[in-house]
Amino acid sequence: MAARPVSPDRRRSPLTPALSAEGRGSNAACDLAHTTVAHALAAAQQRGLPRIDAQMLLLHVLGRAMHDRAWLIAHDGDALAPEAAARFDALCARRLRGEPVAYLTGTKAFHGLTLHVDARVLDPRDDTETLVDWALDLLPADRPARVLDLGTGSGAIALALAAARPRADVWAVDASADALAVARANGQRLGLVVTWHHGHWLAPVAGQRFDVIVSNPPYIAEGDPHLAALAHEPRVALASGHDGLRDLRAICAAAPAHLTPGGWLLLEHGHDQAAAVRTLLRAAGLDHVQSRRDLAGIERCSGGQMTTGTAPRPSAQ
Ligand SMILES: C[S@@+](CC[C@H](N)C(=O)[O-])C[C@H]1O[C@@H](n2cnc3c(N)ncnc32)[C@H](O)[C@@H]1O
Numbered sequence: 001m002a003a004r005p006v007s008p009d010r011r012r013s014p015l016t017p018a019l020s021a022e023g024r025g026s027n028a029a030c031d032l033a034h035t036t037v038a039h040a041l042a043a044a045q046q047r048g049l050p051r052i053d054a055q056m057l058l059l060h061v062l063g064r065a066m067h068d069r070a071w072l073i074a075h076d077g078d079a080l081a082p083e084a085a086a087r088f089d090a091l092c093a094r095r096l097r098g099e100p101v102a103y104l105t106g107t108k109a110f111h112g113l114t115l116h117v118d119a120r121v122l123d124p125r126d127d128t129e130t131l132v133d134w135a136l137d138l139l140p141a142d143r144p145a146r147v148l149d150l151g152t153g154s155g156a157i158a159l160a161l162a163a164a165r166p167r168a169d170v171w172a173v174d175a176s177a178d179a180l181a182v183a184r185a186n187g188q189r190l191g192l193v194v195t196w197h198h199g200h201w202l203a204p205v206a207g208q209r210f211d212v213i214v215s216n217p218p219y220i221a222e223g224d225p226h227l228a229a230l231a232h233e234p235r236v237a238l239a240s241g242h243d244g245l246r247d248l249r250a251i252c253a254a255a256p257a258h259l260t261p262g263g264w265l266l267l268e269h270g271h272d273q274a275a276a277v278r279t280l281l282r283a284a285g286l287d288h289v290q291s292r293r294d295l296a297g298i299e300r301c302s303g304g305q306m307t308t309g310t311a312p313r314p315s316a317q
Helices: 037-046 051-061 069-074 082-096 101-105 126-138 156-164 177-190 225-230 246-258 274-283
Strands: 107-110 113-116 145-150 168-174 195-198 210-215 259-268 287-293 299-305
Touching: 037 051, 037 082, 051 069, 051 082, 051 101, 082 101, 101 107, 107 156, 113 156, 113 177, 126 156, 126 210, 126 259, 126 287, 126 299, 145 156, 145 246, 156 168, 156 177, 168 177, 177 195, 210 246, 246 259, 246 274, 259 274, 274 287, 274 299
Parallel strands: 145 168, 145 210, 168 195, 210 259
Antiparallel strands: 107 113, 259 299, 287 299
16 A cells, blocks of 8 residues: 555644544554564555654654654664564554644654643644744844743743743743643753743733733634544643634733733734734734734734733724
């Protein structure tokens, strides 16, 4: 059978997993006999795993760094020990059932950081680096600034900003205590200082103002069929009301009152939500409302600036 590498459908959502429908649920085992590095990778691809996923799982099993794919090429004729082949086979089966590679390896590279992730948090997506880069464009490296990350999950955005802007005072909020435990542990391991808060969007930061507020909130509609393929990730990180905009509305309504004069609110959203989010940002009293495209050319983030310096009028719900 020919290999069937399948790319993520970014046009639909950055949260769409990189697996074909045929691949999910397959339990066909790798042929463990005569297993070399090359054979094991080829067998995994024949079962429907994208090559990159198979490579990362094999590197994990072999205890090698996730970026060491050149090692696999240089050692493709090496025999795999039976235990390693069996572990690789089991991980392939879990991946084929839809578990993210990051959960299986326990790590995810994000904006130059290696984060520890598991099923308590969203698997951070590459597209979210667009939001981080936009925030960094607004945050001077040579001056202090106050930054807030709403719905921090693994801490990906907050920690990337803290790493790149050591003078910034970075705060982060999540409604999930489990997610905050992952984020805190990442911060401690990476030696990065973030002030973590548990609660509903802006509620834990009453009275505080920030120069930049960023958020990658849940933005998939409750009835979206793609949710089924994301069943391994926390529902609270994904689904947001009947139209996917419930949390974006809540943040647009509450965040402007927490911006300093000249401060920016930057939001990640779904591939087809840019116009709706720009409308919410304008209704919230923000100016210079605009969107940014991700690496696939899709309007993935929208933001606006508090130019008045006065408390904004409440936004439309
Ligand atoms: C799409 S995930 C983003 C995680 C992380 N920022 C990232 O980009 O990988 C959304 C996060 O928002 C959190 N969340 C959902 N509802 C929330 C609420 N009402 N208040 C605060 N956080 C919330 C979820 O627990 C989840 O961690």
